[in-house]
Amino acid sequence: MFDGPSPAGMTGPEIPESHPRYESLLTRHRIEDGVDRGLTSKQGLIAQGRGEAFDYLLGEETIPSADDAERAAAAHLQRADHPVLSVNGNVAALVPGEIVSLAEATDADIEVNLFNRTDRRIERIAGHLRAHGAERVKGQTADGRIPGLDHERAKVDADGIESADVVLVPLEDGDRAEALGAMGKTELVVDLNPMSRSARAATVPIVDNLIRALPNVTAHAEALRGASPAELDSIIESFDADAALAAAERRIRDA
């Protein structure tokens, strides 16, 4: 994986699931397809590469502390009054169907929110999500603001992220992760770098590959659908963000 591009002929959807690098090749196929569709930016490709390196050092698996974080995230989403899943270009390219499944399992809104915002790219991403089953995709009204950010980067929907109590922000940039935290929102961040500002700003940092993390959050959310508020609160309270970050960093450094 670190030795160059995928083997010739192995980047398309015809990758056999038995291939030892199936997940990595599928990921790469989806992200490149995302560029061709105008979903993923140049910055998104570079971010993908950074993620690959951290995932390689993590062992390319969901470590126990990440599974704990994914369960805590599911509990937060089920406990929320108004949960929103924030989607950028890489998220849409990598896990469009998985985002829709998680939104359905948790009655969450989906909102497109981009670092480099253009109406054209937002429309493309929203269309891609609708093609994967999303009924409604927010992010185009842009009548709300996140305080403390530049004009374009501050834009959100008033009835979406602005009024959310719990926000899942996969692959978020550090400035915005911190600004959302400063608004008092419960922030669930998926980021493969446990040292990043995004991960450190999160209520629940999930140090895992999005392609493994999202289905696992959904599975936990489905299992917790009938749980009482007290049960959900107990799961939420027992999660220790600092311990999870330390466990992930140990795994990366000492593996």
Next chain:
Amino acid sequence: MFDGPSPAGMTGPEIPESHPRYESLLTRHRIEDGVDRGLTSKQGLIAQGRGEAFDYLLGEETIPSADDAERAAAAHLQRADHPVLSVNGNVAALVPGEIVSLAEATDADIEVNLFNRTDRRIERIAGHLRAHGAERVKGQTADGRIPGLDHERAKVDADGIESADVVLVPLEDGDRAEALGAMGKTELVVDLNPMSRSARAATVPIVDNLIRALPNVTAHAEALRGASPAELDSIIESFDADAALAAAERRIRDA
């Protein structure tokens, strides 16, 4: 750096050198400009991201074992009968002037060699290098072959890489790095991942950012210009590739 794209307005050539992230921002500017110029591929952007992550873990500095490797690489280039510097899209985007300076300091040929070879991209890269002062750029004749690789990936110039005794291959893919090694060539590899097959296949693995490594190899080459063959051989013999890889991995894992 891991928290998302560069700050607004800081990606262009107007980045002040005093900026704490000057080198990182300049690198990112050059690689994105490389995409706009048709030099860098999608795979190249992902590879750039992987490199950023490893560089971050290394501390974004030339560690002592990398400086040793850069000096050994300079000695190999000065001792060679026919040294060749292999250039791909990312190398051309990131360090075009630095490649030309190193070629001049070591009387080396420059040859464009791409993982995803197209005549159009080779011509663009060669033109970019000529614009930075390269007199002759090889790679378009493609009348030589590297045994053991697929047809397109095997192509090299007969009077270039095929007949070289020492080849500098920055950011090479693992298959080709191993195939070049199997041809008996002395291979100098620049790769930020000390666990990669490229780094492990190298006679001299340089675990450092290209943007720091190349000027340092050039500086060592200039200092060694008057050295005797015995002095150069002594530098070459005293370099321990396994120890250098182990030192880099320790730095990444235990920092």
